[in-house]
Amino acid sequence: MRSVKIQIVPRTSDIGNLEVKRALPSREMRSVGSFVFWDQFGPGELIENEGLDVRPHPHIGLSTLSYLFYGSLQHRDSLGNDVIIDSGSVNLMTAGSGIVHSERSDEASRHGVTKLFGIQSWLALPKSMEETTPDFVNYAEHVLPSFSDHGVEGRVLLGTWQSLRSPVPFPSDSLYLDLKMTPASRVYFPRDHYERAVFSASGPIEVDGILYPTSELLVLKPDRDVLIRAPEGARVLLFGGEPLDAPRYLWWNFVSSDKDRIEQAKSDWVQGNFDRVTGDDEFIPLPDK
Numbered sequence: 001m002r003s004v005k006i007q008i009v010p011r012t013s014d015i016g017n018l019e020v021k022r023a024l025p026s027r028e029m030r031s032v033g034s035f036v037f038w039d040q041f042g043p044g045e046l047i048e049n050e051g052l053d054v055r056p057h058p059h060i061g062l063s064t065l066s067y068l069f070y071g072s073l074q075h076r077d078s079l080g081n082d083v084i085i086d087s088g089s090v091n092l093m094t095a096g097s098g099i100v101h102s103e104r105s106d107e108a109s110r111h112g113v114t115k116l117f118g119i120q121s122w123l124a125l126p127k128s129m130e131e132t133t134p135d136f137v138n139y140a141e142h143v144l145p146s147f148s149d150h151g152v153e154g155r156v157l158l159g160t161w162q163s164l165r166s167p168v169p170f171p172s173d174s175l176y177l178d179l180k181m182t183p184a185s186r187v188y189f190p191r192d193h194y195e196r197a198v199f200s201a202s203g204p205i206e207v208d209g210i211l212y213p214t215s216e217l218l219v220l221k222p223d224r225d226v227l228i229r230a231p232e233g234a235r236v237l238l239f240g241g242e243p244l245d246a247p248r249y250l251w252w253n254f255v256s257s258d259k260d261r262i263e264q265a266k267s268d269w270v271q272g273n274f275d276r277v278t279g280d281d282e283f284i285p286l287p288d289k
Contacts, residue, residue: 033241037122051105059095071116078275088141151185181230196240203234
């Protein structure tokens with residue numbers, strides 16, 4: 001019996017000078033646990049004096065989690081935070097009732113050719129916390145629990161893995177793990193969470209004797225431990241959690257269990273009712289659709 005319930009081939013687009021592969025939401029699957037959005041950006045090179053520029057834009061009802069394999073980005077937001085996001089750190093921004101942020105190549109990165117590669121995910125907040133106070137916290141690489149076991153080096157980004165618990169808080173039971181797997185290594189993904197997915201950012205992985213290529217999202221069946229092999233070595237993300245407490249609506253950068261709340265957010269952005277990003281005054285118009 002196959003352990004993979006759904007195999008998702010991400011759709012590819014460009015943001016400025018970088019390729020993005022989006023696996024969630026998709027036609028096949030809207031969410032995995034609290035994860036409602038999954039973007040791989042890069043790997044790619046940014047040429048001198050160009051860089052990446054994601055202009056100020058709003059969010060509601062979610063937390064964004066940015067994680068870089070290599071490279072750096074400058075995060076600015078409407079709370080006044082101005083932080084350089086480095087590789088290996090977890091950057092959790094809770095939008096709640098509303099936040100605006102930008103993500104750009106920092107000044108040092110623009111002085112030469114730089115590489116950028118990472119994952120940005122969105123997690124829907126529980127219904128009772130969709131309007132919570134916005135927040136942003138950077139967790140340095142050294143505070144995240146790590147382990148090494150039979151050719152697998154892992155880091156716990158969110159939740160608990162075996163006896164290791166990440167210091168990164170999230171109000172729903174969720175797991176997010178980063179694994180560096182050497183050739184011929186393997187790892188078991190236990191059935192602890194009802195909804196689970198596997199994503200290899202580099203290198204093919206094998207499940208049930210079937211080889212799956214890089215950058216495909218494998219949604220696993222519940223109630224079974226799943227063995228994942230990396231015949232050539234791979235960089236693998238495991239994530240999941242309990243199902244959402246209600247359906248979520250996604251429109252542009254807004255997430256909510258209430259369609260009317262999204263309409264209000266649209267109006268607030270057009271009317272200028274969101275706070276602005278300190279030190280970054282560019283503006284993105286509301287999309288036409």
